Amino acid sequence: MNSPTPPDAVVRAWARLERAHRTAQSTVEARLKKAGLPPLAWYDALLELERADPAGLRPFELQKEMLFAQYNLSRLVDRLEAAGYIARSASEEDGRGQRLTITKSGRAIRRRMWPVYADAITAAVGSRLSESEATTLGDLLGRLYASA
Amino acid sequence: MNSPTPPDAVVRAWARLERAHRTAQSTVEARLKKAGLPPLAWYDALLELERADPAGLRPFELQKEMLFAQYNLSRLVDRLEAAGYIARSASEEDGRGQRLTITKSGRAIRRRMWPVYADAITAAVGSRLSESEATTLGDLLGRLYASA
DNA sequence: TCCATATTGATGCATTTGCATTTATATGAA
DNA sequence: TTCATATAAATGCAAATGCATCAATATGGA
Numbered sequence: 311m312n313s314p315t316p317p318d319a320v321v322r323a324w325a326r327l328e329r330a331h332r333t334a335q336s337t338v339e340a341r342l343k344k345a346g347l348p349p350l351a352w353y354d355a356l357l358e359l360e361r362a363d364p365a366g367l368r369p370f371e372l373q374k375e376m377l378f379a380q381y382n383l384s385r386l387v388d389r390l391e392a393a394g395y396i397a398r399s400a401s402e403e404d405g406r407g408q409r410l411t412i413t414k415s416g417r418a419i420r421r422r423m424w425p426v427y428a429d430a431i432t433a434a435v436g437s438r439l440s441e442s443e444a445t446t447l448g449d450l451l452g453r454l455y456a457s458a
Numbered sequence: 459m460n461s462p463t464p465p466d467a468v469v470r471a472w473a474r475l476e477r478a479h480r481t482a483q484s485t486v487e488a489r490l491k492k493a494g495l496p497p498l499a500w501y502d503a504l505l506e507l508e509r510a511d512p513a514g515l516r517p518f519e520l521q522k523e524m525l526f527a528q529y530n531l532s533r534l535v536d537r538l539e540a541a542g543y544i545a546r547s548a549s550e551e552d553g554r555g556q557r558l559t560i561t562k563s564g565r566a567i568r569r570r571m572w573p574v575y576a577d578a579i580t581a582a583v584g585s586r587l588s589e590s591e592a593t594t595l596g597d598l599l600g601r602l603y604a605s606a
Numbered sequence: 607t608c609c610a611t612a613t614t615g616a617t618g619c620a621t622t623t624g625c626a627t628t629t630a631t632a633t634g635a636a
Numbered sequence: 637t638t639c640a641t642a643t644a645a646a647t648g649c650a651a652a653t654g655c656a657t658c659a660a661t662a663t664g665g666a
Contacts, residue, residue, distance in 0.1 A: 368644085369644075369645065370643085370644060370645080380644085380645070380646095381645090381646080381647080383645090384644095384645060384646055384647085385646090385647095387645095388646090401644090404643095404644075405644095406643070406644040406645070407643095407644055407645075408644085408645075
């Protein structure tokens, strides 16, 4: 609520965050699509589920993990289920809730996506920064969403 | 096409680019909305037009500047025009083209948006990084979309 | 000049996102 | 126990995005 103009360096970092993200993002999505694979968000969701307990995740957990809006996650889950990549089952602990688990074919598609995704990450980031630069970048970006 | 897994630091930087962007973006959009102001993209477009020649910009120029898809820009322009913030006129040099200029009320709304936007940038970036960190971040992000 | 090709911008249609609200269950205080 | 409130998840409807394509003009050879 004060609104002194932020320092130039800050505004520049913000603006470039936008641009860099948009550029990298569209590289990745374009390559996935070109390979006839599902979009990035599907990968992320499947990876989270694959990493999770065999018991799976509650939708709201996945939602927080992915920083998705609740209604968007609900629909992403619809699509993943319709595609047969995940299964929904009623939660035992909580009558309101569900539990999501990855299916065999979910694992398979995630595995098939990875090489394409990996190449895209290389194109978008790896080929442009040294490892130590990437580390620095990752650290600084991490600060932008650290809770405190 | 090779697909060796990229170094960890690279994957981490990519993942954090996503998260940081999503977080910062939603902070900014939420604050603009809460203040009853138009979305971020409107600001960007208006700023570009305000910075441009008094003669304005061609849609395709704005499109490149903003890294927007052509059809998205076309519709953004529709909305801005409908809101009275920009004016379209036929291009003199090119019979296919148009020329976009910002209107008085376009300037006004952009000016009204700035304090809210500035605060949001501070919240999302400025309050989390020192100026020199912001500079480093900006430099590294710039590399992610440098043409070469 | 004429034509094949490229560029500018718009648009119909499908998908996705955003918003507001709803349904159902859980929780905690009186 | 009972009720007010909070949380989990879904959904109807509107707005935005993505995709493919189109119409109109430009451009650069043959």
